[in-house]
Every structure is written in C-alpha cells, then in structure tokens.
Ligand code: HEM
C-alpha cells in the first residue's frame with residue numbers, strides 16, 4: 001500500500017463508493033424489501049452462550065463507535081481532555097477495555113454459530129463474511145491502540161481531518177499515506193464494512209426502536225387514518 | 241364513554257371433546273411454513289397439565305402480562321428503558337426447548353434401507369437442523385393425562401389447592417380432566433402490543449383483532465416474553481414474530497375463523513361486544529377480586545339507547561351495533577354470566593371467555609346414587625372432582641363464587657331440561673334449582689337452545705367488516721382490475 005495510485009483508490013475512491021452503496025442500498029432495501037429488516041435474533045434457538053456474546057458485542061461496539069464519533073465531531077475537546085496525562089490514561093484504558101469487549105463479543109457470536117447446529121442453520125454467508133470483517137476490524141483497532149499508543153489523541157489530528165476531508169468532498173489522503181500498514185488496513189476494512197453493510201443483518205442498527213421511549217403503550221390502526229393510541233378517543237368526523 | 245367494537249369469543253368447555261381438529265385446521269392454513277412448524281396458534285391442552293409452552297402459566301418464570309406496581313400498571317417483562325438495555329439479549333424470552341423441536345421422519349429409509357434382519361424404521365429428523373434427533377417431548381404429550389407425574393402434577397394452577405385436594409384430584413378413582421383449547425385472546429389491554437419496541441403490534445380499530453405487522457417487526461421479540469398466554473411466537477427462520485390473526489381474511493368475507501368453523505364439538509361462539517375504551521385503564525388497576533366485575537362493566541349493553549348513541553358518535557357502524565345485539569357472546573358473558581375470562585389477573589383483559597366445564601358427578605357417593613332431594617341441590621358442585629378452587633384459579637381470577645355461579649346455573653338448566661324431557665326429576669325440584677341458580681325458565685330455555693341446538697348462524701354472528709372502506713381509502717380498485725390482488729405480496733424470505 002505504498003503505490004500512489006493504490007493509495008488514491010483505497011483512501012479517496014473507496015470511501016465514496018462505499019458511502020454511495022451504503023445510502024443507496026439501505027434506502028432501497030428499506031423501501032423494496034422492508035420485510036428483510038430484522039435483527040434476525042437467534043436467541044430462540046440457542047440461549048446458553050447468547051447473553052455473553054451479544055451483550056459484550058453491542059455494549060463494546062456502541063462505546064467504540066461513540067468514541068470514533070466524538071473524535072470526528074469534537075476533536076479539539078478530545079485533545080483538551082487528553083492534555084493532562086492522567087485523563088489521557090483513563091480515556092485510553094476505557095477505550096481499550098470497550099474495544100476488547102467488542103472483540104470478545106464478535107468472536108463469541110461467531111464461535112457460537114459454529115458450535116451450535118441450531119444457530120448454524122440460521123447463519124447466512126453474509127453473516128460469516130460480515131462477522132469475520134468485524135473481528136478483523138476490532139483486532140486491527142486493538143493492535144493499533146496497543147502498539148501505536150495515544151491513539152485517542154493522534155486520531156484527532158490525523159484520522160479526524162482525513163474523515164472531514166472525505167465528508168466535505170475535498171479528499172485529502174496526505175494524513176494517511178505515511179501511516180503504518182495496520183492503520184491503513186483498519187481504514188480500508190472500515191470502508192468495506194460500510195459498503196457491505198446494506199447487504200447484511202447490520203441494517204438492524206438503522207431501525208433501533210428509540211421512539212418506544214416516548215410512545216403510548218397501546219396502539220390501534222384505523223382504516224385510512226393510520227396508527228393511533230387505542231385509548232384516547234378516535235378523532236370525530238372521520239367516518240361520515 | 242368511548243365505544244369500541246370487539247370481535248369476541250366464547251369457548252364452551254363442557255362441550256370440548258379434545259379432538260384437536262381446530263389445531264389442525266389452523267396449522268394447515270397458517271403455520272405449515274418454515275420456521276412456524278412448532279407454532280400452534282390454536283392448541284388444545286389437557287387440564288390439569290402443564291400446557292404449551294410448558295408451564296406457560298408460571299409468570300414467575302415467564303414474566304408475562306401486567307402487574308400493579310405503586311398503583312401503576314406495568315409490564316412484568318420490561319419497562320421502557322430495560323426494554324432497550326436488554327434488547328440484545330432478552331432475559332425473559334422462552335426458547336425452543338420450552339415448546340418442542342419440530343420433527344418429521346426419514347420416510348425414505350423405509351424404501352432405501354439395505355436388507356437386514358430388522359424392519360427399517362423412519363427415524364425422526366429435526367425440522368430445524370435437518371439432523372436426526374431423539375424426540376423427547378412434543379406439544380401434546382400430556383394429552384388425556386398421559387405422563388401425569390411429569391405433566392399434570394406440575395400444573396401451576398394446582399397452587400390454589402390444599403395438599404388434600406391435590407391428593408384427591410390425582411387419586412385414581414377420582415381422576416378427572418378436561419380440555420382447554422386456546423388461541424390468542426385478542427385482549428383489550430394487550431401486553432404484547434405494549435411491549436413491542438417497534439410498534440409493530442396493534443389492535444385493529446374497527447374490530448379489535450390484534451395483529452403483528454410483518455413489515456414493521458424487527459425481531460426484538462419483546463412481545464413473545466410479554467404475552468402471558470404465550471400466543472405470540474417467534475419465527476426463527478424469518479426472524480419475525482407471528483401470532484393468531486383470528487382468520488381476519490375469512491371474517492372479512494363473512495366466514496368463521498377456521499378453528500371455529502371446523503370445531504367438532506361446536507364449542508365455539510363468536511360475536512361482537514361493544515365496550516367502553518375510556519375506562520380500560522381505570523378498570524385494569526382494580527384489585528384482583530374486582531377484576532371480573534370490572535371487565536363485565538366495560539362491556540356495554542348494545543340495546544341501551546345511550547350506548548347506541550355513543551357508539552354512533554365514536555364511529556361504530558350501525559350494522560356493527562346491530563350485530564352486537566345478536567351476539568351470542570354478549571348473552572354468555574354479560575347476560576347469563578356463564579362465560580369467564582382465563583387468568584384475568586394478568587390484566588390484559590382477554591376477549592375470549594370460557595364456560596367452565598361440569599366435571600363428572602362422583603359416582604362413589606352413596607353407592608352410586610346421587611341424592612338430588614337433599615337440602616343442597618348443588619352439593620356435587622362443591623364436591624366435584626375438579627375442585628372449584630382449581631377452576632377459579634384458571635377462569636375466575638381466584639374468585640370461586642364466579643365459577644360456582646356459572647356451574648350452578650349450568651346444572652340448574654340441565655335439571656330443568658331433565659324435568660321437561662326425561663321426567664325423573666320433578667318440575668318442583670327443577671324450579672327450585674333454577675331459582676337458587678338465579679335463572680328464569682326463559683333464560684334456561686335460551687341457554688339450552690344456544691348450548692345444544694345452536695346452528696352455524698347462532699354460533700357465529702359475524703359483523704360486516706367494511707373492508708371496502710379500507711380498500712377504497714388506500715387504493716383505487718379499478719386500477720387493480722384483473723391483477724393479482726392488493727398489498728403485501730412479496731414472499732416472506734429471511735433477510736440477508
Ligand atoms: C443500534 C442499535 C442496535 C440494536 C438495537 C441491536 C440489536 C441487535 C439484536 C436484537 C440482535 C439479535 C440478537 C439475537 O440473536 O437475539 C443483534 C445482533 C447483532 N448485532 Fe446488533 N444492534 C444494534 C447495533 C449494532 C451495531 C452497531 C453492530 C455492529 C457494527 C451490530 C452487530 C450485530 C451483529 C454482528 C449481530 C449478530 C450476532 C450473532 O451472530 O448472533 N449491532 N443486534
């Protein structure tokens with residue numbers, strides 16, 4: 001990955017292809033095949049090991065994604081926080097812990113799918129591929145965190161500007177070309193995951209049911225009116 | 241008053257012969273697809289027994305239904321935030337083992353087996369993994385009290401009995417059972433709807449049928465845990481939950497649901513009840529011993545001019561009000577008070593009601609002679625083989641007097657008819673029984689008619705569903721002339 005054309009392809013072209021496929025794919029799938037949007041839970045078939053893999057995976061990945069997002073949106077504040085060594089250590093250790101949790105979770109769920117025949121019957125090729133990609137992604141991230149320390153700081157000064165440059169359509173790959181191989185791998189694999197996302201079970205993350213928090217408990221649907229809470233009065237004058 | 245109409249049901253347990261025709265009718269139409277093999281939207285249980293899924297009534301374990309907490313009504317399985325925190329792993333989700341692993345047989349082996357000393361057998365194959373399995377349990381392995389030590393004796397309802405009563409129930413010479421067919425109750429306060437994080441479950445406004453939107457379900461499976469009757473099922477293949485739809489496509493074309501239509505014992509009745517939706521929340525918070533009366537008070541008199549006016553104001557169609565007036569369910573539940581809701585203490589307000597079964601009279605009393613001129617004409621109800629306490633736990637939210645009332649009335653009607661047709665009981669005794677059972681001769685006659693001589697039209701009073709209005713609002717029918725139908729026509733294939 002030192003070839004300049006290759007660099008351009010992987011760090012400047014691939015992101016746009018991946019993002020284009022991501023948006024087009026998830027939207028088209030939602031519109032054309034809404035039935036396929038599901039968590040595809042397999043807890044019903046295997047419930048012994050389920051808890052460990054699934055909770056570790058999700059709580060780990062949420063914290064890590066949140067970290068990546070903060071580095072992207074508020075890099076200055078992150079740097080400011082890291083300006084005191086103690087606070088830097090705390091952040092690094094927490095990040096590493098959550099990353100390990102995510103990795104353990106990913107390995108746990110794939111191991112579970114290999115081990116239990118019932119879980120295996122509901123595993124698709126897309127599951128094997130995406131879960132392997134996620135394992136590699138988490139492993140690469142952890143390797144970087146351990147061997148190229150203080151990533152929470154240098155992310156803000158190199159990765160964040162790179163991502164900004166992508167999102168503002170002024171791709172600038174100079175931040176990346178000098179990076180070690182494993183960092184580049186983490187970036188490329190990340191874009192591949194984004195591009196593959198619409199064709200996997202990961203779409204369930206896009207339909208997280210947050211509105212449940214403020215919804216009324218009971219629901220009714222009326223002909224032509226749509227969804228209303230059951231108990232409050234039906235609006236008058238709707239039917240003759 | 242906020243009047244709604246609800247397609248409601250009565251199952252007359254005294255008539256059920258436990259033939260499972262209903263279950264098969266349903267299975268053949270709705271659940272013979274991949275991922276649904278294990279589902280029985282209609283199932284028939286032997287009681288006492290553990291039921292399907294095993295011990296579903298044990299809410300300490302399954303955490304279904306509602307509970308009252310600090311004067312408020314709360315789901316037992318989750319609250320709003322725990323629903324989201326536990327979404328990755330639902331701590332209250334039943335698994336395949338609580339139901340059974342569906343199987344078929346390797347019939348090919350009967351033809352292809354190499355020649356040997358023994359007859360070839362068709363070995364069971366799992367319909368989940370496709371591998372050979374050792375079948376250890378099935379949905380109905382306790383039928384007719386088969387395997388009682390494992391099944392019948394673990395019935396959660398037995399908690400209501402004293403140790404002596406339990407012993408008596410299982411003494412061989414008193415052994416007794418009855419059948420308990422179950423479908424989704426299409427509840428007024430459904431916990432499945434309240435639990436769904438995606439809002440995929442809903443009550444149809446016009447007729448109260450509880451449905452699960454397959455496009456909106458995301459497989460968070462909270463409904464499966466929340467329904468105390470375990471009547472939402474998880475399709476492990478499509479990754480979506482499914483439930484009884486009360487055969488709405490049949491109802492919309494004026495036909496009874498398949499399980500009703502096919503019922504051999506003719507135990508099933510269907511008709512509209514009008515109810516007051518404005519009071520559900522208030523009634524759902526009543527103490528246990530007032531729940532039965534509370535639910536009855538929600539059900540409105542369809543002949544009352546005030547109710548009719550209010551129903552019209554809330555948009556209930558005149559044809560539906562008319563249908564409610566002819567509803568056999570209204571007679572059984574509200575007028576005669578013969579039919580009772582199952583486990584009302586779960587507070588979902590099931591709209592399927594059961595007429596409690598009369599157990600066989602005890603032949604051992606006085607050398608086989610039943611003393612019907614004794615002071616208490618109903619003594620055999622008190623000493624019946626199925627203790628009233630047991631039935632009360634199942635159908636009376638613990639209230640024995642409600643069950644006793646229904647049993648006494650049924651017995652009085654029987655004896656009244658016996659006085660009329662057989663003549664071995666005097667009308668004087670029969671009249672006394674009717675009076676003591678709070679039943680007039682006309683009422684007894686009506687109960688007899690609707691119980692024994694009921695035709696198809698008497699049992700199923702199906703309201704016009706006015707689907708034409710729905711279709712007109714969504715689509716232009718002319719546009720679809722000669723095409724293949726409306727709506728959701730893509731195949732239900734599992735996501736990637
Ligand atoms: C945003 C909110 C999210 C919610 C509510 C959610 C929920 C769920 C649920 C309910 C399951 C099924 C668990 C089961 O088998 O019972 C699941 C599986 C899974 N989720 Fe998520 N998830 C979310 C986000 C994510 C994200 C961001 C990722 C990864 C990038 C992810 C990766 C996975 C994977 C890989 C599985 C399959 C695990 C297996 O092999 O069984 N999820 N998720």
Ligand code: SF4
Pocket residue numbers: 423424425426427430431432433450466467468469470471472483588
């Ligand atoms: S019985 Fe039916 S309506 Fe009632 S909670 Fe269960 S699934 Fe929902």
Ligand code: SF4
Pocket residue numbers: 255256257258259260261262263284419421502503504505506507
């Ligand atoms: S078909 Fe009718 S009689 Fe037969 S088991 Fe079902 S409910 Fe009972």
